Amino acid sequence: MSLAKIAGIETEYGVMILGSEQGDPFLAARLLLAAYRQVGGQAVPCHASYATQSGYDIYSTEPASAEAWVPPQPLEIWSRTKNKARRGQRERVQPPVYNPPVYGDTSLMLANGARFYIDHTHPEYSTPECLSSHQLVAADKAGEQILAACQRQVNTSGALPAGQQLLVYKNNSDHLGNSYGCHENYLLSAELFNDLLYRKTHQIFRYLLPFLVTRPILCGAGKVGSENHTSAAGFQLSQRADFFEMLVGLQTTHQRPLFNTRDEPHADANRFRRLHMIVGDANMAEFSTYLKIGTTQLLLHMLEDGFIRADLTLNDSLNAAQSVSRDLTFRQPLQLEDGRRMTALEIQEIYLDLAHRYLEQTGGSEEQWDVWQEWADVLERLPDDWQALATRLDWAIKRRVLERYLDVHQLTWGEISAWQPIVETTLEPVLPQTSYPPWSARREPASSDRLAVAEELTRQVGLAWKDYPRQREAYFDLRRFDLEYHDIRQETGAGEVGLFYRLQQRSGTERLLDDDEIEQMVVFPPPDTRSWLRGECIARFADTVVAADWSQLHFRTTERQYCPNYILNLPDLQMGTKPIFRTLTTE
Numbered sequence: 305m306s307l308a309k310i311a312g313i314e315t316e317y318g319v320m321i322l323g324s325e326q327g328d329p330f331l332a333a334r335l336l337l338a339a340y341r342q343v344g345g346q347a348v349p350c351h352a353s354y355a356t357q358s359g360y361d362i363y364s365t366e367p368a369s370a371e372a373w374v375p376p377q378p379l380e381i382w383s384r385t386k387n388k389a390r391r392g393q394r395e396r397v398q399p400p401v402y403n404p405p406v407y408g409d410t411s412l413m414l415a416n417g418a419r420f421y422i423d424h425t426h427p428e429y430s431t432p433e434c435l436s437s438h439q440l441v442a443a444d445k446a447g448e449q450i451l452a453a454c455q456r457q458v459n460t461s462g463a464l465p466a467g468q469q470l471l472v473y474k475n476n477s478d479h480l481g482n483s484y485g486c487h488e489n490y491l492l493s494a495e496l497f498n499d500l501l502y503r504k505t506h507q508i509f510r511y512l513l514p515f516l517v518t519r520p521i522l523c524g525a526g527k528v529g530s531e532n533h534t535s536a537a538g539f540q541l542s543q544r545a546d547f548f549e550m551l552v553g554l555q556t557t558h559q560r561p562l563f564n565t566r567d568e569p570h571a572d573a574n575r576f577r578r579l580h581m582i583v584g585d586a587n588m589a590e591f592s593t594y595l596k597i598g599t600t601q602l603l604l605h606m607l608e609d610g611f612i613r614a615d616l617t618l619n620d621s622l623n624a625a626q627s628v629s630r631d632l633t634f635r636q637p638l639q640l641e642d643g644r645r646m647t648a649l650e651i652q653e654i655y656l657d658l659a660h661r662y663l664e665q666t667g668g669s670e671e672q673w674d675v676w677q678e679w680a681d682v683l684e685r686l687p688d689d690w691q692a693l694a695t696r697l698d699w700a701i702k703r704r705v706l707e708r709y710l711d712v713h714q715l716t717w718g719e720i721s722a723w724q725p726i727v728e729t730t731l732e733p734v735l736p737q738t739s740y741p742p743w744s745a746r747r748e749p750a751s752s753d754r755l756a757v758a759e760e761l762t763r764q765v766g767l768a769w770k771d772y773p774r775q776r777e778a779y780f781d782l783r784r785f786d787l788e789y790h791d792i793r794q795e796t797g798a799g800e801v802g803l804f805y806r807l808q809q810r811s812g813t814e815r816l817l818d819d820d821e822i823e824q825m826v827v828f829p830p831p832d833t834r835s836w837l838r839g840e841c842i843a844r845f846a847d848t849v850v851a852a853d854w855s856q857l858h859f860r861t862t863e864r865q866y867c868p869n870y871i872l873n874l875p876d877l878q879m880g881t882k883p884i885f886r887t888l889t890t891e
């Protein structure tokens with residue numbers, strides 16, 4: 305029987321400082337991270353951000369002076385409570401003022417078992433290790449709430465000059481050619497991991513890539529237009545499909561592979577390995593995340609148990625990924641290496657049938673059967689009734705909203721796709737550090753030279769130049785709605801609310817979770833993985849925990865800044881759980 309497929313999600317959030325003449329996403333990320341303690345969050349440094357006794361930041365040659373930091377006013381936020389009738393009940397408190405320098409810690413391990421850090425110029429939130437996909441959806445949504453609270457703190461505290469505002473988006477590209485990821489992590493046996501990377505690499509191409517390439521029909525986030533010099537598109541299912549350039553590789557920021565070979569187990573490498581997947585989109589809809597994680601867990605169970613034998617090797621996986629993303633009919637066939645032609649829907653139906661037989665043979669858990677049923681319902685409705693999914697899946701929710709705009713303006717996706725390269729031709733270059741939304745920045749009037757080139761291109765492809773202003777306006781309106789969908793703000797009393805959360809508040813989306821489940825994960829770690837012990841130690845003994853990472857906690861018992869007397873190792877993801885400790889304390 306295969307190992308439990310404990311999983312986690314790493315989300316790189318898009319950030320910008322609206323109103324700043326010179327954008328600095330790294331500063332925006334620093335401000336968010338520094339605000340975490342301001343909102344009452346409990347955390348200790350992660351190993352990557354040890355501070356020396358002299359007070360210097362290891363990433364800077366300058367002293368970490370607090371003089372450059374404007375102390376924000378603390379907000380009321382979450383705290384752990386004692387002696388409450390219901391564990392996890394939130395108590396509103398005024399946390400002690402903490403005034404870190406802007407260039408302080410860049411990586412924190414949190415008391416809820418998560419990690420909050422800066423990756424390149426992005427704030428990144430990694431959920432705690434979760435045993436169930438339902439639990440992981442709640443942990444992922446808790447990350448949104450934590451970043452939204454930090455964003456609110458920065459924007460209301462005076463940390464930014466008047467007229468500037470920090471914006472945070474849970475999406476995957478900035479339409480300036482940059483993509484940032486939403487990575488998934490799954491626990492594998494060392495044997496299966498070594499098979500995939502070294503001994504039986506054919507399994508990647510036969511069994512894994514066909515599933516991952518066609519998975520966006522379940523969990524794509526939806527996207528207007530195309531990027532990375534790929535063919536024009538009106539609407540796509542996936543935000544990431546345009547950015548993959550290799551089949552297998554180690555990179556994550558350039559020459560991105562469909563299958564990532566990163567080998568960082570964060571556990572006992574003789575027994576466990578971590579499969580690091582970078583192909584997925586950042587999801588707002590709870591059911592999209594649930595299907596993304598739950599179906600992949602099922603696939604990995606089948607793979608580890610040697611249950612999959614169907615060879616579905618694609619002839620060109622990279623081209624297929626873009627084709628699936630652009631196919632809004634779900635009927636475009638993909639070429640298999642053996643000569644067969646199958647649609648993404650048909651390939652997913654093969655995996656669905658395999659999963660059904662696997663669950664019947666092994667019994668399957670209640671959640672596994674629920675994932676299978678949700679999976680089956682989606683495939684049954686495609687392609688003839690996709691709008692029935694427009695309250696559950698991100699790409700369908702977004703597509704429904706955008707097509708209402710098209711209907712009002714009597715436009716089609718075909719027109720948007722045809723005009724995209726022409727509109728893009730008229731856009732003036734924008735610096736990568738530009739600190740206002742790309743859809744706004746690129747509305748600047750085009751130069752006469754660029755307009756002349758665009759007019760000639762319009763004539764060559766048989767379009768009417770008189771339609772250019774209308775098509776340009778529509779293209780940027782759609783891009784704006786696309787970006788606003790991923791705005792994480794959801795509190796009506798705190799200013800604007802993102803488009804997804806406006807829909808949710810108006811019952812325009814279906815929910816898998818209730819608010820209490822998410823709030824619980826904001827404060828507390830999952831009880832059934834090692835994240836429970838790690839989180840509890842950070843919450844109770846933060847003064848003596850020098851630093852922590854996923855598999856270790858370093859404690860000190862002296863007054864010296866860094867002198868770890870004890871190191872607690874957590875090499876197994878199912879050790880240090882709450883049930884284990886409850887058993888030990890009652891014996």
